[in-house]
Amino acid sequence: xxxxEFKDASAVVIIGSGAGGxxxxxxxxxxxxxxxxxxxxxxxxxxxxxxxxxxxxxxLTWLDPRTESGDWGGxxxxxxxxxxxxxxxxxxxxxxxxxxxxxxxxxxxxxxxYGDIRGASLVDWPxxxxxxxxxxxxxxxxxxxxxxxxxxxLPASNNFKVMYAGAKKLGYKQVHTGHMAINPRPFDGRGFCxxxxxxxxxxxxxxxxxxxxxxxxxxxxxxxLDLRIExxxxxxxxxxDGRVNAVVYRDSGGREQRQSARLVSVAGNAIExxxxxxxxxxxxxxxxxxxxxxxxxxxxxxxxxxFVWGIFDQPVFSWRGATLAGVIEDEVVNEPRRGFAGxxxxxxxxxxxxxxxxxxxxxxxGKDFASIIENYRNMAGMFINGEDLPRSDNRITLNSxxxxxxxxxxxNVHVDEHPNDRRMRKHAQGQMARIYDAVGAKRVIQGPVxxxxxxxxxxxxxxxxxxxxxxxxxxxxxIKNLFISDGSALSTPGAANPTLTxxxxxxxxxxxxxxxxxxRKI
Amino acid sequence: xxxxxxxxxxxxxxxxxxxxxxxxxxxxxLARLARGRAWAVDLTALTTSEGTTLMAMARTICPHDKLExxxxxxxxxxxxRDARKERDTQKIIKDGIASLGAGFAESSENDRxxxxxxxxxxxxxxxxxxxxxxxxxxTPMAYAYFGYEGEAFSKGGYLLRGFNDLRWLPEVPLEDxxxxxxxx
Numbered sequence: 001x002x003x004x005e006f007k008d009a010s011a012v013v014i015i016g017s018g019a020g021g022x023x024x025x026x027x028x029x030x031x032x033x034x035x036x037x038x039x040x041x042x043x044x045x046x047x048x049x050x051x052x053x054x055x056x057x058x059x060l061t062w063l064d065p066r067t068e069s070g071d072w073g074g075x076x077x078x079x080x081x082x083x084x085x086x087x088x089x090x091x092x093x094x095x096x097x098x099x100x101x102x103x104x105x106x107x108x109x110x111x112x113x114y115g116d117i118r119g120a121s122l123v124d125w126p127x128x129x130x131x132x133x134x135x136x137x138x139x140x141x142x143x144x145x146x147x148x149x150x151x152x153x154l155p156a157s158n159n160f161k162v163m164y165a166g167a168k169k170l171g172y173k174q175v176h177t178g179h180m181a182i183n184p185r186p187f188d189g190r191g192f193c194x195x196x197x198x199x200x201x202x203x204x205x206x207x208x209x210x211x212x213x214x215x216x217x218x219x220x221x222x223x224x225l226d227l228r229i230e231x232x233x234x235x236x237x238x239x240x241d242g243r244v245n246a247v248v249y250r251d252s253g254g255r256e257q258r259q260s261a262r263l264v265s266v267a268g269n270a271i272e273x274x275x276x277x278x279x280x281x282x283x284x285x286x287x288x289x290x291x292x293x294x295x296x297x298x299x300x301x302x303x304x305x306x307f308v309w310g311i312f313d314q315p316v317f318s319w320r321g322a323t324l325a326g327v328i329e330d331e332v333v334n335e336p337r338r339g340f341a342g343x344x345x346x347x348x349x350x351x352x353x354x355x356x357x358x359x360x361x362x363x364x365x366g367k368d369f370a371s372i373i374e375n376y377r378n379m380a381g382m383f384i385n386g387e388d389l390p391r392s393d394n395r396i397t398l399n400s401x402x403x404x405x406x407x408x409x410x411x412n413v414h415v416d417e418h419p420n421d422r423r424m425r426k427h428a429q430g431q432m433a434r435i436y437d438a439v440g441a442k443r444v445i446q447g448p449v450x451x452x453x454x455x456x457x458x459x460x461x462x463x464x465x466x467x468x469x470x471x472x473x474x475x476x477x478x479i480k481n482l483f484i485s486d487g488s489a490l491s492t493p494g495a496a497n498p499t500l501t502x503x504x505x506x507x508x509x510x511x512x513x514x515x516x517x518x519x520r521k522i
Numbered sequence: 523x524x525x526x527x528x529x530x531x532x533x534x535x536x537x538x539x540x541x542x543x544x545x546x547x548x549x550x551x552l553a554r555l556a557r558g559r560a561w562a563v564d565l566t567a568l569t570t571s572e573g574t575t576l577m578a579m580a581r582t583i584c585p586h587d588k589l590e591x592x593x594x595x596x597x598x599x600x601x602x603r604d605a606r607k608e609r610d611t612q613k614i615i616k617d618g619i620a621s622l623g624a625g626f627a628e629s630s631e632n633d634r635x636x637x638x639x640x641x642x643x644x645x646x647x648x649x650x651x652x653x654x655x656x657x658x659x660x661t662p663m664a665y666a667y668f669g670y671e672g673e674a675f676s677k678g679g680y681l682l683r684g685f686n687d688l689r690w691l692p693e694v695p696l697e698d699x700x701x702x703x704x705x706x
Contacts (some may be wrong), residue, residue, distance in 0.1 A: 161686070164698065195674075370586055
């Protein structure tokens with residue numbers, strides 16, 4: 001591993017080591033570029049992943065304080081945890097469930113496809129599907145995605161058999177075990193899936209792709225990476241020319257450090273990425289970096305989600321098997337006759353017993369609550385993953401009345417659901433209930449909306465600088481050596497779980513950055 | 523399993539303020555580790571009577587009639603630990619227990635439900651509800667009771683241990699499923 005001096009102004013500094021930051025670090029270092037990778041969390045390993053759900057949650061989750069506002073909190077019941085993502089080397093690729101659908105061509109033209117919708121701030125992506133496709137292909141090969149490039153699907157679990165039988169009775173056609181970045185057989189130095197059902201706690205087989213044990217060690221092997229763990233970025237600095245030139249962070253001992261930089265990439269997950277840009281205000285940029293159009297933190301999206309559980313006469317043992325290995329894709333269409341714009345996926349889902357009781361059910365108690373849990377063995381589960389509409393006022397802001405460990409304002413996450421969001425969720429819940437009813441469910445339970453795991457669009461790419469924060473390369477409109485490299489940069493969320501798209505964009509961005517550096521444009 | 527060991531390897535602490543005890547249920551996860559036939563939980567902030575009230579409250583919040591007392595005792599132990607660490611929590615809990623009155627633990631389930639309904643919005647009830655759900659279903663006794671098998675890595679996953687053993691619905695055709703990675 002490289003040791004890069006604090007004053008070395010030739011280094012690229014990447015903040016965050018997840019799908020975006022970890023991939024970008026590997027792509028730049030293998031092209032000979034020196035990278036300092038700052039990660040706020042600790043480094044775990046296949047051996048150190050806890051398999052006690054409560055402990056694993058504490059080991060991997062970003063638990064620093066945040067606040068929330070807006071009507072979105074109502075159905076969610078988790079005010080202290082509006083979003084659920086990771087703080088660990090590898091970021092949220094350690095805890096993700098590895099579903100890898102692509103965005104559809106029409107989803108990249110959301111504004112054109114859906115038209116003007118009141119109360120929404122839709123844009124078209126500044127990239128066409130044809131441009132993105134090549135990078136989707138590279139990403140799918142690298143991650144070893146199932147049902148692509150000759151990689152077989154994962155075998156069907158009990159939980160999926162229930163979903164499949166019900167979906168087929170309803171006439172759904174596109175139902176399978178998903179495009180998963182989970183090895184059905186050993187591949188690329190990673191193990192194969194032994195159906196543990198502990199995807200979220202960190203896969204001890206390494207069957208699931210994570211930058212923790214792929215991109216990051218490979219970047220280290222180039223000799224060009226200086227990974228600094230427990231390093232929390234607090235500020236990005238710039239020079240008189242308006243270009244960024246350093247990142248200030250707190251090290252593991254809480255000491256302030258300052259790393260000079262030729263270029264800075266922000267990839268701290270959509271909440272922290274926006275917060276860091278806002279925290280970096282200066283006399284030249286009084287509203288924060290890359291925020292001359294007041295777009296940083298706005299248009300925050302998080303997908304329409306929600307659990308649906310079916311109780312049956314006979315056992316399902318839903319916890320046995322890859323957590324999310326099953327999908328129905330027929331509803332990923334824009335069909336206004338359903339009463340809303342955009343599409344949704346129905347995805348398989350199971351939760352371990354303690355997590356099911358505390359997150360999977362609306363916060364009830366007493367006989368009815370207990371009777372649902374009494375049926376845990378006979379229960380099947382599914383999850384909605386639908387496109388939510390961007391809204392200008394759904395945004396990340398700084399909340400100065402609550403401070404983090406370093407005395408800095410925490411992020412406030414404000415979301416008021418668009419009526420379109422509610423109509424979509426209702427439609428999805430109805431279809432999911434029909435799926436379980438079709439195979440003889442004794443009871444169907446609509447679970448709550450869990451903390452958001454897909455955080456997107458808070459520093460989005462836009463053709464017009466007035467509509468977003470970054471251009472078609474994730475390069476900020478205002479500062480040409482400042483890049484957005486995580487889900488924040490997505491222009492709109494579509495109905496696809498975001499990781500594959502984040503990786504594809506990072507691969508594409510790395511080509512652009514290295515080429516621009518070579519010709520000294522950055 | 524550390525929690526279970528503490529239920530059955532009791533050393534009276536100088537700090538003990540109360541005590542909950544019960545009998546080990548034959549065949550339960552506790553029985554496999556137990557030294558004797560009884561279990562005990564030392565309380566370090568709450569009295570025996572307060573602990574008994576909280577046990578009855580935990581059972582009313584998550585009523586699983588056949589789930590053994592030792593699981594609910596672990597909920598009380600967790601609350602007691604919080605009450606010892608945080609003064610605010612201690613006050614909320616002690617005041618809440620006092621408001622339920624001395625007869626709560628012995629009253630009928632209907633009466634207990636009514637008493638808790640009246641307090642549903644209180645910090646006391648919310649604290650207890652959250653802690654009960656969080657701790658109860660993470661105990662080995664609850665795993666065994668609900669048939670939840672837990673982590674599987676140490677046993678080779680569920681690949682050869684029933685992840686696809688459901689037979690009351692048709693099998694998924696291979697094109698929508700995938701091959702087994704090893705011969706089952």
